[in-house]
Amino acid sequence: MSSTTLKIEIEKATSSKIGQVDFDNLAFGSVFTDHMLVCDFKDGAWQTPKIKPYGPLSLDPSAKVFHYGQAIFEGLKAYKSNDDSIWLFRPDENHTRMNKSCVRLQMPEIPKEIFFDGLETLLKMDKDWIKKGEGNSLYIRPFMIATESCVSASPSLEYKFMIICSPAQSYFKKGMSGVKVLFAEKYSRAANGGVGFAKCAGNYAGQFYPTHLANQEGYHQVLWTDASTHENLEEAGVMNVFFRVGDKLITAPTSDRILDGVTRKSVIEIAKDEGLDVEVRPVTVHEIIAAAKEGSLKEMFGSGTAAVISPISGFGYKGAHYDLPEIENKFADLFKKRISDIQCNKAKDKFGWRHKVSV
Numbered sequence: 001m002s003s004t005t006l007k008i009e010i011e012k013a014t015s016s017k018i019g020q021v022d023f024d025n026l027a028f029g030s031v032f033t034d035h036m037l038v039c040d041f042k043d044g045a046w047q048t049p050k051i052k053p054y055g056p057l058s059l060d061p062s063a064k065v066f067h068y069g070q071a072i073f074e075g076l077k078a079y080k081s082n083d084d085s086i087w088l089f090r091p092d093e094n095h096t097r098m099n100k101s102c103v104r105l106q107m108p109e110i111p112k113e114i115f116f117d118g119l120e121t122l123l124k125m126d127k128d129w130i131k132k133g134e135g136n137s138l139y140i141r142p143f144m145i146a147t148e149s150c151v152s153a154s155p156s157l158e159y160k161f162m163i164i165c166s167p168a169q170s171y172f173k174k175g176m177s178g179v180k181v182l183f184a185e186k187y188s189r190a191a192n193g194g195v196g197f198a199k200c201a202g203n204y205a206g207q208f209y210p211t212h213l214a215n216q217e218g219y220h221q222v223l224w225t226d227a228s229t230h231e232n233l234e235e236a237g238v239m240n241v242f243f244r245v246g247d248k249l250i251t252a253p254t255s256d257r258i259l260d261g262v263t264r265k266s267v268i269e270i271a272k273d274e275g276l277d278v279e280v281r282p283v284t285v286h287e288i289i290a291a292a293k294e295g296s297l298k299e300m301f302g303s304g305t306a307a308v309i310s311p312i313s314g315f316g317y318k319g320a321h322y323d324l325p326e327i328e329n330k331f332a333d334l335f336k337k338r339i340s341d342i343q344c345n346k347a348k349d350k351f352g353w354r355h356k357v358s359v
């Protein structure tokens with residue numbers, strides 16, 4: 001975390017929108033707090049960060065982000081515990097990953113003090129938007145876009161780094177009994193040597209059409225397979241994926257095609273701490289179908305900041321559908337509880353993952 005005190009220009013909103021928000025019925029990512037952080041990069045340097053009222057941006061139509069998709073983002077959450085203290089979960093991981101995305105997309109890295117001092121100042125100003133109680137959090141979306149006005153196909157000379165915040169509950173619709181995923185047979189999310197590991201905007205845009213087709217078949221997400229053989233299960237639309245076969249927990253290793261999820265790595269560390277049998281290795285479509293057929297596939301679940309731990313209730317492949325055993329979310333429930341208890345300051349943080357925001 002940052003130890004310097006950075007100069008930040010602050011313009012406060014004249015009134016708050018908070019009274020108009022129904023915090024019990026939030027559609028993920030659709031409501032934003034009163035303020036946002038904006039920091040411009042120009043003339044080869046990051047300028048003074050500003051916190052200002054949340055609102056629209058004015059950009060030239062030739063800004064490179066519109067033409068070449070030079071855009072990256074992150075996702076992390078803030079939590080409020082019963083004593084009103086505010087906590088972030090492994091925020092250093094997000095900063096480090098954001099800078100890896102910057103390098104891959106030829107964008108300038110974000111200095112630690114801008115990321116952390118900017119974020120903490122923003123959280124202090126909008127702290128009333130963080131609600132206590134199980135399932136409540138403030139979803140934080142840092143992002144960076146290329147703003148240079150020029151349509152030559154080369155890296156932008158100017159950028160905007162921003163942080164916006166949205167009160168959140170669950171990512172998937174309330175009351176949904178489980179996520180249904182369709183194994184990818186034709187389309188691909190990422191290729192060797194590509195940008196799959198980076199959190200760049202295009203990785204998500206490229207999924208929308210195949211996901212729309214999967215939705216038409218009754219599936220919520222595509223579970224991506226490797227682009228060259230479509231034989232290995234990699235990650236789903238907004239989450240990494242875990243399988244419980246018998247009592248063994250299995251997940252694919254990260255690579256240049258797979259996002260290095262913060263929740264994913266936390267699940268693996270907790271599983272080891274629980275003494276579970278964990279295998280991080282390629283997971284094939286065929287072994288999972290065989291396990292489903294013989295009844296040893298007990299659970300599948302997704303992990304992610306937005307998705308938290310989301311049980312998967314069934315999957316489709318080549319026209320066949322496989323349901324997972326009902327109410328067999330033993331591992332998913334265990335990881336969700338252990339992670340949420342750490343996030344909300346309810347349990348001892350033996351891993352040192354929790355960061356207190358001084359408000």
Ligand code: COI
Nearest residue numbers: 075076238304305306307
């Ligand atoms: C997150 O979980 O933070 C993500 O970035 C996934 C997202 C596209 C909602």
